[in-house]
Amino acid sequence: MSLLTLSRWQFAVTVMFHMSFPAITVGLSILLCVLYGMHWRTKDLVYLQMFRFWRRIFAVGFAIGVVAGIVVTFQMGLNWGVFAAKTGPILGPIIGMEVVTAFFVEAGFIGILLYGDGRVRPVTMFAATVMVSIGTILSSTWIIAANSWMQTPSGFVVRDGRFEPVNWIHVIFNPSFLWRWPHMLAAVLISASFFVAGIGAWYLVKRRALPFARRSVSIALGIAAILLPVQIFLGDQVAGHELPHQLPKLEALEGNWANGNTGYVMFALPDQQARRNSAELSIPCLGSAIAKDLSCTTAVPGLTLTPRQDQPDMTPVFWGFRAMFYAALLMFGTVFYATVQRFRRKLWTSRRFHRFLVWSAPAGIIAILGGWVVAEAGRQPWVVFGYLRTSAAVSRLAPGEVLFSALGFSALYLLMLVAYIGYIVHAMRVGPERDHPDQVRRRQPAPRPVPASSVVTPVPASGEVS
Template sequence: MDVLLLSRFQFAITIFYHFLFVPITLGLVILVACMETQYARTLNPLYKRMADFWGKIFSINFVLGVVTGLTMEFQFGTNWSEYSKYMGDIFGSPLAIEAFVAFFLESTFMGIWLFSKEKLSPKMRAFCIWMVALGTNISALWIITANGFMQHPVGYVIRNGRAEINDFGAIVTNPYAWHIFAHTVVGSFIAGAFLVLGISSYHLLRKKEVAFFQKSFKFALILAVLAATATPFIGHESGINAAKMQPAKAAAMEAVWDSTNSLPFNIIQIPEPGKEKNFEALSIPKIGSFLYTSNFNGHVTGLKDIPKNERPNVPLVFYSFRIMVVLGLFFLAITWIGMFLYRKGKLLNAKWFLRTMIWSIPLPIVAINVGWIVSEVGRQPWTVWGLMKTADSVSPISSSQIMFSLISLVLFYTILLVGELYLIVKFAKKGPALLEVAAEEGSTHVS
């Protein structure tokens, strides 16, 4: 394995581990903030218990998300130094703003909310956690702004052999970045909501703390229904955007080999890259063109019109895209079924549904990660679309150096992941009672 492949693999592993935590953080913090807001409005102690319990799980996830994110950024200097030299002026600016604005905002108010919330008024508790929610989403925005430039370069000039900013406003308003941001954040809302739905379902099946977990289920279900319903429309706009700005990626998503108008959509399709064709069955006329152009007769560029050395890995992009779409449709269906059962008062008796929600907890994380495979592998062989290829971005280091850091990274991250899963499962199974017992023991010990 050469330096390029090992460096790509290491960065992919890092991103994968990091994105096991980030989506839950982005989604769960919104629910905790809504619970705190309800407590501030009503002074009902049930909402305080909910915010404390789900906030504990959020806190565990938040800490590990920060740890994995820090390691990821170091790789731009260790594994991708040529990219950093060429793109540092542009890529560094959004990341610096993310660190000095978003990270300090979320970490400061996270500390206040976490360690001083019993001393705060209900309104101040709610304010602090909403500031954490704002900070996490601003953080996501700036990181995706940096990634958006890699997908669709804007607002730059080439000077002295490197890319430099000449229009910061264009970088901030980059349409590609905003499409990615909307898609990522809404998907994260589903991830956070499904965690709460799954844990609540576990306790509702056992008829434990029914009032607590039924109310928690309602909060998460509302967010899940809204996010799952919005996702197909946001995804459609993202597909249109990809077809306009990265035709190779769009062609790989549907394995389109020949440029054509009125592209059909094949329900059954198996790409055969070696033959530059597909096995196809059950075609729906013109739907393919509509999905990528919003026009049933729209033109879609085929892979045969793109040089072979500028095509992404078609099977990987194609199947990842299919998995994401199928899961998105599942989220849409299961959340509306849940809403029907809840409104009809049949939720507690629908054991099949509650069991389904327990097993569905990891599925939004899977959907988000395969979505990022589509986004990042679909951009290959470019690090920065049309400007810099990945082969030109890697550091001049040896394979043995990368192998050492890769093995160390996997071991370290796996330990962190096992630790997080142990803590979350422990708290999730015991419910809010465990947290309250620990708090009582702590106060007794202090007194």
């Protein structure tokens, strides 16, 4: 494998591992605000029980995500030194703003969120929870701004081979950012919703902590039912505002090599060297219908329209989009069925559906990872689309060094992922029963009686003895 291929694989592994945690924690941080706010308003102890349980899951995922994010940042300077040097005047301040506005906010209030329950006033506890949630949202905002600029660069000039900003408004609010940011925010909320619904459904199957389980499933499915139709609209807008700037990405995700196909390719095995699909399954006229033409005359463009040296690898782009799209269809169908069952008053008696919810818990994470594969692999062979090729941005390292670090990171991340999943399974088995305020009070030690010998009898003053 070449230096470029090894460096791309290492970056893909680290970024996808890191992204798996914000896919849960950003949504969970907002859920924690809702839960503590509901407890503060209604004094219902179930909401406090839910807050304590999900806070524990959030805390571990948040810690691992921060560690993985630091590795990604250092990797830009080590493995992609040329890229860092050329884009530093633009991406450096954006990443710096993430540290100033996001990390500082999170670091200032995360301690109160984790340890302030029962030690500070409810208003302080709620404010700290909200500030941590704002920090997670700000962090994702700056990351999306940086990545969107790499997708649709604007507001800069190139001087002496470096990208220098001339209009920060255009740099940050580039053509794809205005739709990619709400699309990503909705995605992490939906992902966290299915994660919460899946764990809550597990307790429904086990007939444990039923008030906790029902509230968790109800809130999670309700949020997903509201956001999924909005997400479909946002995804369509992302395609309409980003793909016209990156036609090779559109051609690759559609799965067509030649022009003229009006159908939609559901399954394909692309052969990049031969520039054809070894096998494919296409639904006639569906591609034209998706393009808002029901006459079956609008053909989907093929990747051969793009010069060979500018073509992305079709396989990851095609299957990354299918993973995102099929997972979205699965989640949409799930919340639609759940809504019907709720109106029929059968949502809490359908044990088969509860088991299905357990297995669908990672659907949102899969959709997010698939979307990032499309975004990054579809931009190739450019790291800054149209201006800086990936092959010209990599650091000149020995391939053996990169291979060693890539294998080391992969092994370490696999260990951390297994540990996190093991912790979630352990927390599920212990259950939320220990987080109920009544159980917490029972576990607190009773006050020790004061020995009679230690009681000091006051001596009456002179004249006070009758």
